[in-house]
Amino acid sequence: METCSLPRRKLAAPLLALLTTLSLPTPASSAEIHSYTLPQQAYSGSRERHYKVYVPSAMTTPAPMVMALHGCKQTNDDVLNDWGMKAAADRYGFILVAPFITSYDGLRNENCWGFWFEQHIHQGAGEVEDLHQIAQQVDAAYSIDPNRRFITGLSSGGAMSMAAAVAHNDYWAAAAPASGLPYSEDSSSVSLSGQCPGSATFHAVSQVVSDLTGEVDNGYPIPLLLLQNKNDCTVLQTAANNMRDAHLQVFGSGDFKTAATTKASDTSCSPYNQNNYSCHRIAYTQDGTTATRSLVETIFYDGPLTTPNAQDTDHGHYWVGGAEGNNGKWALQIGPSYPDIIWDFFSRHSRNGSQPQGHPVIVLQGDNPLTAELNSAFSDPGATANDLEDGSLNVSADCSAVNTQAAGSYSCLYSATDSDNNSTTATRVVNVVDSNSPVASCQKISASPYAHIGAGRAYVGGVSSLRAYANGDNVDIGGSFDTWSSVALYEGETGKWYSQLPAACSGTGGGFVCQNWNTTNLNHVTAGRAYYGYYTVGGNQYLGSLPGVNSWVKETASGYFQAGQCSN
Structure with a gap:
């Protein structure tokens, strides 16, 4: 990863003043991440901001730009590592910009963007202006299509992407807040009770409309995509509903200013990874008829509360990165694939409606x-x-x-x-x-013939019942009275034990040695022994509903986990 400054260009004086002097390398044929710093500016509320730019390997110019804002207690590295956005940039050919809050004022949780502070949500000052200046730096260093500059973010980053889009609707082409909040909302709009369902208070939609109208200074009706887990206990669905309703009132026309009059389509979300959680995409257009371009689109789904990462709050509040994302801090792999869904929306909503040439997606x-x-x-x-x-x-x-x-x-x-x-x-x-076929556990247990009989792995037979036979292949393994010898038996399907390793277990190196763990259900998920809902991987056995409760889990074959402890 390189740390670079941006080149000087022949630009307007205000922009020239914020560019640093070292040259940016020409983007190489392989993907690269560059690190930059925006110095503190002279306007009120500005601070030094660090940010990173991901340049895909097969970028064509002029390129689209997508700015992605992290949430509270996250950094821009979480965006780059867990959100699946780098893979999307490679696939779709956009430059990804990931700012870091770096430093901040006011009372707030760690690394939160200040969406509820007046000094940070108006054009020409604070954080929205710093983000605008960062975008202009990237504009100056790369060949960016001025009609395809987009912004998205999660949680406080989603709220700030909304604020930035409103404050500079003369600059951004479209915005996609994920678990975001309406423009000019208070901090009380976030539920911090630690309980589910959450509790929060919101401005009336009429106040949001007034605040929006007072801030926008351009007639461009900026398109808005809202991504929301209906079970989110930190940012409630009310926030997305209010954003939708206020946006339609401000940018709708004539009699088309409500969700009822502008609703054009309701379809299942696609793509998704493993489970779309009953996700629906609803499009709202200027006249309520089906069209490629929308005023607002919503992505609402019934997502889970708990996530694999131990640093999460398990309140249904996260970014869904899809197959190429990770289970990071407030990030989930399974569900509607945000990177692809967001890009589908952005690709249809350039400022002037133009579409560049390129390969099909x-x-x-x-x-x-x-x-x-x-x-x-x-x-x-x-x-x-x-x-x-x-x-x-x-x-x-x-x-x-x-x-x-x-x-x-x-x-x-x-x-x-x-x-x-x-x-x-x-x-x-x-x-x-074949979900109905018996699964060979391949567990190996060494014990005396007498002990195998006592555990049910062998049975008594032969002349005068003096012999022990494995209950799976009926092979004589020794005297039924023998308590001193050690004989290995191998489990095929559950409860069936064999004197030789079953064919289904071939390649396991002479039998798998059972292992077990006793820890919390959430730790089992994080370690890959169980999956969300707390069922064992492979065995699909229920461990219970509580993430913090300890359970025994045993691995009876490579990658095959069951509830309980190993026999020996």
């Missing part, structure tokens, strides 16, 4: 990888393709390799070609499994 519907049941009829969820020049394109799908009559891993191949003969391909992995 293929979006897979449903899961990738996808699990199909053995002997079932396979149904491909399909894919969509969009080209910023041509619009929607046909997708060619080839799933002929998928054979649901045999367990295994297969692939579906997708391709799309635009009018300039630019082609894009994508692949979906399809895992065919």
